[in-house]
Amino acid sequence: MSNSMDNLQKIKNSLKRRSRSETRFRLYGRVAIAIGLAAVLALFVDIVSKGHGAFKATYIQVDVHYDADLLGITSLADESQLMQANWDALTKSALRNKFSEVSGRRDKRQLYKLLSNGTGFDLKEHLVVNPLLLGETESKWLLADDDIDTYYKSWLDGEPYDARLSKKQVEWIDQLHQQGHIRLQLNTNLLTRGDSREPEQAGIYGAVMGSLLTLMLTLMLSFPIGVAAAIYLEEFASKNRFTDFIEVNINNLAAVPSIIFGLLGLAVFINFFHVPRSVPIVGGLVLTLMTLPTIIITSRAAIKSVPPSIREAALGMGASRYQVVLHHVLPLALPGMLTGAIIGMAQALGETAPLLIIGLLHLLRIFLRFLPILLPCCPYKFSYWPIAQREPLLKRHQLPLWYCCHSC
Amino acid sequence: MKEATAATKTAKDSKSSPKQNLEVDQAQVTVGNRFCENPKMSMRDVNVFYGDKQAIYDVSVDIAKNEVIAMIGPSGCGKSTFLRSLNRMNDTVDGCKVEGEVLLDGDNIYHKNLDVVELRARVGMVFQKPNPFPKSIFENIAYGPKIHGLADSRVDLDEIVEGSLKKAGLWEEVKERLHQPGTGLSGGQQQRLCIARAIAVSPEVILMDEPCSALDPIATARIEELIEELSQNFTIAIVTHSMQQAARVSNRTAYFHLGKLIEVNPTEQVFTMPEHQLTEAYITGRFG
Numbered sequence: 272m273s274n275s276m277d278n279l280q281k282i283k284n285s286l287k288r289r290s291r292s293e294t295r296f297r298l299y300g301r302v303a304i305a306i307g308l309a310a311v312l313a314l315f316v317d318i319v320s321k322g323h324g325a326f327k328a329t330y331i332q333v334d335v336h337y338d339a340d341l342l343g344i345t346s347l348a349d350e351s352q353l354m355q356a357n358w359d360a361l362t363k364s365a366l367r368n369k370f371s372e373v374s375g376r377r378d379k380r381q382l383y384k385l386l387s388n389g390t391g392f393d394l395k396e397h398l399v400v401n402p403l404l405l406g407e408t409e410s411k412w413l414l415a416d417d418d419i420d421t422y423y424k425s426w427l428d429g430e431p432y433d434a435r436l437s438k439k440q441v442e443w444i445d446q447l448h449q450q451g452h453i454r455l456q457l458n459t460n461l462l463t464r465g466d467s468r469e470p471e472q473a474g475i476y477g478a479v480m481g482s483l484l485t486l487m488l489t490l491m492l493s494f495p496i497g498v499a500a501a502i503y504l505e506e507f508a509s510k511n512r513f514t515d516f517i518e519v520n521i522n523n524l525a526a527v528p529s530i531i532f533g534l535l536g537l538a539v540f541i542n543f544f545h546v547p548r549s550v551p552i553v554g555g556l557v558l559t560l561m562t563l564p565t566i567i568i569t570s571r572a573a574i575k576s577v578p579p580s581i582r583e584a585a586l587g588m589g590a591s592r593y594q595v596v597l598h599h600v601l602p603l604a605l606p607g608m609l610t611g612a613i614i615g616m617a618q619a620l621g622e623t624a625p626l627l628i629i630g631l632l633h634l635l636r637i638f639l640r641f642l643p644i645l646l647p648c649c650p651y652k653f654s655y656w657p658i659a660q661r662e663p664l665l666k667r668h669q670l671p672l673w674y675c676c677h678s679c
Numbered sequence: 680m681k682e683a684t685a686a687t688k689t690a691k692d693s694k695s696s697p698k699q700n701l702e703v704d705q706a707q708v709t710v711g712n713r714f715c716e717n718p719k720m721s722m723r724d725v726n727v728f729y730g731d732k733q734a735i736y737d738v739s740v741d742i743a744k745n746e747v748i749a750m751i752g753p754s755g756c757g758k759s760t761f762l763r764s765l766n767r768m769n770d771t772v773d774g775c776k777v778e779g780e781v782l783l784d785g786d787n788i789y790h791k792n793l794d795v796v797e798l799r800a801r802v803g804m805v806f807q808k809p810n811p812f813p814k815s816i817f818e819n820i821a822y823g824p825k826i827h828g829l830a831d832s833r834v835d836l837d838e839i840v841e842g843s844l845k846k847a848g849l850w851e852e853v854k855e856r857l858h859q860p861g862t863g864l865s866g867g868q869q870q871r872l873c874i875a876r877a878i879a880v881s882p883e884v885i886l887m888d889e890p891c892s893a894l895d896p897i898a899t900a901r902i903e904e905l906i907e908e909l910s911q912n913f914t915i916a917i918v919t920h921s922m923q924q925a926a927r928v929s930n931r932t933a934y935f936h937l938g939k940l941i942e943v944n945p946t947e948q949v950f951t952m953p954e955h956q957l958t959e960a961y962i963t964g965r966f967g
Contacts, residue, residue, distance in 0.1 A: 510773055580810035584873070586771060587806070588823045589799035589880065598822070599812060 328458035328471060329415040329423045331385060331447060333365040336408040337398055347402045358391030359383075362413065369452075370443060381437050385444075387414040389472045412456065417470040419444065423453060481551060482620065488555025489562060489619050494612050496559070497566030501608075504567075505574040506596050525564035532561045533625030541629060548629065557625045562615035569611025573604035709739065710954045711944035712931075718782075719744040719884060719914045720765065720802075725779035727760050727769065734760045737779075738940045740933060742884070747906060747915045749929035749946065751922060753966060756935040758918045759807075762886050765916065766802035767795050783884070800827050803882035807889040809869035811861035811876070816853050819861040819872055820844060823880035839879055847875035848905055867898025874905065878913070885909065887917040891924065903928050922962055926950050934958045 339345065341364060342356040366382050367373070373382050390413045397411075398404055415423070418435045423444060425432040433441055447453040465477025508514045536557035540546045546553050577600050585595040714721075718741035727735035734757045742748050750758040760769065767788060769775040781788045788798050800823075811819050820840040823829075830836035840857070844850040849871045853864070861872050870890055877885055887906070891899040906915060906928045919925050925932050925946065932949040934942045934957070942955045953959040960966060 578810075580806065580808060581812060583768065583771070583806060584810040584812060584876075585822075587766070587768060587799060587804035588826070588876065589796050589803075590822075590826055591796050594826055598826075603813065 324424055325461060326458055327424075327455040328460065329420040330412040330454055330456045331415050331419075332410060332412050332452040332454075333362070333369050333386075334408055335361055335365045335394060335411050335413075336368075337361065337394075337404050337406060338364070339405055347399060347405060353395065353399070356395070358395045360391075361394050362386050362390045365413075370446075378439060381440055382443070384416055385419055385440065387416050387471045388469050389467070390414055412454075414460075414471055415453070420471055423448075424455070427455075481554075484551040485554040485558060486616060486620055488551060489558040490612065490616060492555065492559040493562045493566055493615065497563050497611075497615075498570050498608055500563075501567045501570035501574060502596055502600075505571050506592065506600065521564050521567050525568060528624070529561055529622050530624035530628065532557050533628030535560065536625060536629045553629050554626055557629060558619040558622060561622065561625065562619050565615040565618065566608075566611050569614065570604070570608045573607025573611070574600055576607065577603045709940045709943060711942045711948075713739060713940075713943050714741045715743045717744065718742055719784065720916075721780075721782045722765075723780040723782070725761070725764065725777065725781060727757070727764055728776045728778075729772070730774040734938050735764070736938045740940060740943055742914060742916060743931075744914055745910060745912070746931060747910045747917060747929045749925035749932045750916065750918045750935060751920075751925050751932060751961070752935035752941075753961065754920075757938040758933075758935045759888050761935065761940075762888055762916060762918050763804075765884070765886055766799050766804055768804060770795065800880050801882055802884045802886060803877035803880065805870070805873050805877050805885065805887045805890050808893055809866060809873050811864070811869050811872050813860065813862055815858045816844075816861045816864070816872065817857040819876050820879045823876060827880055829880060843875040843879040846878055846909070847871045848901065848908075849875055865898075867894050867901060870894060870898070870902060871905065874902070874909075878909070882913065884914045884916065887915065889918050889920060892920060899924070922950070934961060936961070 338361070341360045342358065344352040344356045346352065363383050366385060367379070370382055373379060393414065394411075419440070422431060422433055422436050422441070426444075431441075436444075444453060460472055460474045462474060463476055464472060464474030467473040504514060504518065536553060540553050540556055541548055546556075581599050581603065582595055585599050586592075590598065721741040723739050725735055725738045726733060738761060750762065752758050763769045764777050765781060765788075767777075769777060777789060783798070783801065786793065788802075812822065814822075817840055820843050821830075821836055824836060824839050830839055841850060841854075844853065849868060852868060853872075861869065864872060870893075874885075874890070891902050894902065903924060906917065909915060910930075917925075917928065929946045931943060932946045933940055934949065934953075934955070936957050942949065942953060942958045944954060948954075949958060950962060953962060
């Protein structure tokens with residue numbers, strides 16, 4: 272009797288200790304979640320506060336006179352004339368008209384640098400859509416050069432960065448600002464264009480589409496192949512040395528560095544099968560090889576976790592092995608398989624090394640024209656930008672960089 | 680083979696000692712009425728191996744049409760293994776090999792021309808643990824008829840489902856919730872659902888592997904009643920740990936010991952005056 276009283280006392284004493292450790296454990300959990308949330312919040316605040324500038328671009332208003340003589344064309348219908356026409360002359364004359372006091376070759380060259388290199392082509396596209404404008408004059412907002420953009424934004428923020436501008440250019444911008452002929456506008460290029468040598472013309476459209484197509488291909492190839500392989504190995508293959516050998520090799524493949532897959536893709540798909548470089552199909556194939564082990568391993572685990580009693584029940588009913596798999600094993604294993612596919616896809620989306628090797632790095636100004644031929648891929652593009660551009664311009668690219676961080 | 684002969688010698692040597700009476704004689708021949716006329720299933724010299732290990736030794740026995748045969752014996756005596764070799768469920772076990780003849784209506788079920796799918800449609804099985812599919816009650820019953828193409832129309836299928844559930848005595852309890860998951864039923868109901876699922880394809884033989892071992896006495900009584908009703912239409916082979924259950928539900932009882940079939944006799948005789956001393960020792964509780 273006294274013994275049982277003792278036990279009761281001991282249990283009571285231990286209760287306090289146990290509830291304390293439970294409280295402590297809960298606290299650890301809450302702290303962990305709070306740290307995670309704080310990190311995400313910090314990341315987002317940093318990105319939005321620094322990167323929101325990239326959503327706007329500087330535009331300058333000029334009066335454009337669509338002069339057929341200046342362009343050297345007679346008809347808008349003639350494609351070869353349009354190709355050869357001197358479109359830059361339009362923007363140059365517009366700038367000269369705006370700043371009529373500027374003279375001398377050097378000053379004029381600096382003046383022309385106010386506007387982006389590609390504005391001539393923008394005007395061409397505009398004129399082709401509106402042919403009635405030929406011979407007319409129109410007041411138009413044109414995209415400013417990236418140096419101007421950087422300066423104007425920093426000047427608006429109160430910390431002007433003018434290292435890359437001449438004194439005259441600074442004066443002109445001041446003048447334009449007073450006249451209200453320079454302003455920040457929504458940067459539509461960012462979402463509608465591919466990459467460009469000119470930062471102000473660059474966008475993420477080509478890279479995003481390239482990534483999407485590559486990933487679609489990867490998913491379409493690797494999921495069926497991976498699931499089929501997993502089902503065969505798990506449900507149909509007899510257990511012998513050969514299947515053991517295959518299993519070991521699949522597990523080893525999952526640990527191979529991704530750059531090796533890039534080399535394999537280069538050697539096999541590009542050099543042997545002569546698939547053109549930089550097409551999404553090569554990226555898709557290489558990433559398929561890379562994600563297959565992940566998908567096979569997770570799918571096998573998912574199939575293994577289906578209770579054997581369900582298989583027995585179906586077999587006992589007279590279901591064939593194929594019916595057992597299709598009707599009972601697959602539906603129960605599918606969530607696990609999809610988890611594997613998502614992990615594999617996330618891994619593929621952020622993968623840079625193999626894509627570098629197979630050359631998915633082409634600069635594209637306009638994405639759609641080259642759709643079937645060339646496609647850059649997001650991760651590589653973004654890792655390349657900060658090196659390619661001068662440091663203050665990083666700001667322009669903060670937003671894409673964020674995608675990059677996110678996808679890695 | 681060598682080991683077997685060696686074992687035979689030791690068994691013979693020790694025969695004189697009364698203490699060793701309960702040892703299995705390697706030359707043991709099954710006692711009792713093993714065979715019958717026009718059997719539904721008949722087994723001849725069945726040996727089952729798991730890899731190198733032999734689990735069943737030279738079992739020969741007949742199962743008559745519409746009888747309930749109970750298989751009893753201590754744990755690990757091979758009664759479940761023997762039962763599973765009757766509809767080739769052992770095929771799914773790696774390294775399992777069956778020798779000898781198992782005839783269903785005179786055809787060897789291990790013949791290479793026989794499709795195991797057809798066999799299992801004719802010889803259904805109910806397992807130890809209730810294992811309904813994680814689908815609705817209706818889908819559970821309809822699955823067999825669907826894969827074998829037994830129902831010509833939706834109405835047919837409904838009839839089969841209702842009939843099977845009625846035969847399994849589950850209809851009144853579940854008719855309001857046919858489309859709710861079968862896994863939501865109680866243990867006893869789940870086992871009756873599994874029995875209903877097995878009889879939905881109208882098999883000729885039903886194998887039951889300790890169908891009541893996971894159930895409480897009331898659910899067990901319900902299933903035993905059901906077995907009695909089913910025996911009018913089906914041939915039933917039931918493996919059980921409970922001798923009372925064997926005594927209650929079966930016409931004949933087979934006693935297994937260490938992979939050998941020791942005795943087969945009408946149930947009443949097995950439990951009142953067993954022919955073999957091992958059987959007697961088991962049913963009187965001297966081991967098991």
